[in-house]
Amino acid sequence: MAAVDELAFHEFEEAANLLVETPHAATTCRSDQLTSQDHVAVTVGSSVGYGAEEVEEEGDKTALLQEEKPQPGFWTFGYYQSFFDVDTAQVLDRIKGSLLPWPGHNFVRHHLRNRPDLYGPFWICATLAFVLAVTGNLTLVLAQRRDPSIHYSPQFHKVTVAGITIYCYAWLVPLALWGFLRWRQGARERIGPYTFLETVCVYGYSLFVFIPTVVLWLIPVSWLQWLFGALALTLSAAGLVFTLWPVVREDTRLVAAALLSAVVLLHALLAVGCKLYFFQPLPLERVVPSLQAASLPPNILLPPTQPHPMATS
Template sequence: MAAPDELKFHEFDEAMDLLAANADAATTSRNSEQQSHTTVNMSSSYNEEPEEEDDKTELLSSQKKQSSFWTFEYYQAFFDVDTYQVLDRIKGSLLPVPGKNFVWHRLRNHPDLYGPFWICTTLIFTLAISGNLSNFLEKMGSPYFHYSPQFHKVSIAAVVIYCYAWLVPLGLWGCLQWRKGIHTSVDTYTFMEMVCIYGYSLFVYIPTAVLWLIPVPWLQWLLIIFAVGLSGAVLVLTFWPIIRSDTKPAACAILAVIVSLHILLAIGCKMYFFQKPTTSSPVLYTTVAANTRGTHYHLTNSSASLQL
């Protein structure tokens, strides 16, 4: 039969002696295991969050890509602006500062159609109403003047303003795309950004059209110069940074077309809607006489008589 000493677990005793001698080592190893376990858990949770964010980003991008040009959701994004953004962009169109691009500092890759639409619409009715009032004030003292509202001016103003605010940016966008294909260094804006630029640049003409009611010719022309200079500066400071990388003749030609069309719009609106009525020197009187044989129309002037 084996002795009692042979049944002892000598290895266990030796291990206990080692643990008793190095108790701090056991605690340290245990803590290190916990720390390593905790570190692994934190890293795993950290890696899971970006994956979830990436999934959300891909989902949102896929939803944006689904909106087509012919859908309502495509245009809904261009009306997603608040009052402060619209007022800030109007302020930028009235106070052009050299070195601050309207697209880069005001739009910030988020063009809208809300501001340009209402600015153009307001300008249309302002031109038509102010033109009618100007015509009425000019002829109000004449005893032979009979006022009749000129509603056709609303249609003409709508055609002119909307064509300028949409067709000119479209032509300019196509021209810059063509120049970009020839010279890769030429940069360009999106079509909606150009529409937004032209729309906000017309805001200065709204108060100018109201002030054109003052029947002082030199003041009216001074207002035209001020409005054209202010709104034209916005266009020049916005488009020059992207067209100056083109050849010098092409850049000067594009800039000259932009400024010329802007000047023609202002002068055309002034000459048509606020033209001074012409007064004829001889006054014509029409009398109608009837007899038993027929009707005779006498158009009598101060010096002649015409019988039909």
């Protein structure tokens, strides 16, 4: 009988009281509620896991496609497209870094960050060549206004000369420097030179300081022109020396001093050559006759020269 009483249905007092107080309330089974919650939890968990698996599979497929995608060749346009992928903020930051060099500040490590670009060097060289040609012609125009005896004719060949000079310097000198450092790397394993594009980028941005300097060379004061040129050369050469010093300091003192001296000397030859060619003084045969004509009064005529008697005999 005890077993039968245990199996019989017993009404709990708390449940009875609740039913009495709220006769219209709906009753639910606890086991059904637990079952439904478990079912929902399993369903949600399975859906989330399936979505994560899909995302992971898509990521794997993308990585495989990127690996299988062939890299463009050296002679194609797509190979160089990544070197022009820079924004205005990056270009301005690199220009600022080239204008404000100081010891211990490496332009490659602090500004390039292993991402050299050709956008900045290309347009800096193009702008410098154009400004050199234009200011060289403007110098003659201003000189003609001061002295009407000077005949001015547009010198379009200066654009070609400036472009060839600037671009050859910005590419050939870094190529020679990079090749020399690679050769020295074979001689000394501790030397780690920059890549060729990093060297080109350093030289390209170092030429930016000459753009405002060339504009200031329009001031017709010789000593002031040379002062602006010396200041620009100091800033530009200092940026090159501070950038190259971590690479060459592990080499011998003779090689390091000779290399840095050659870098500064070539930079100085470029600046002085541009100053003397595009802002050359007027020829003497144009200046001396104008000074003689200005010193003589207009009513005085020079007597004609008589031949010497010994010359006729």
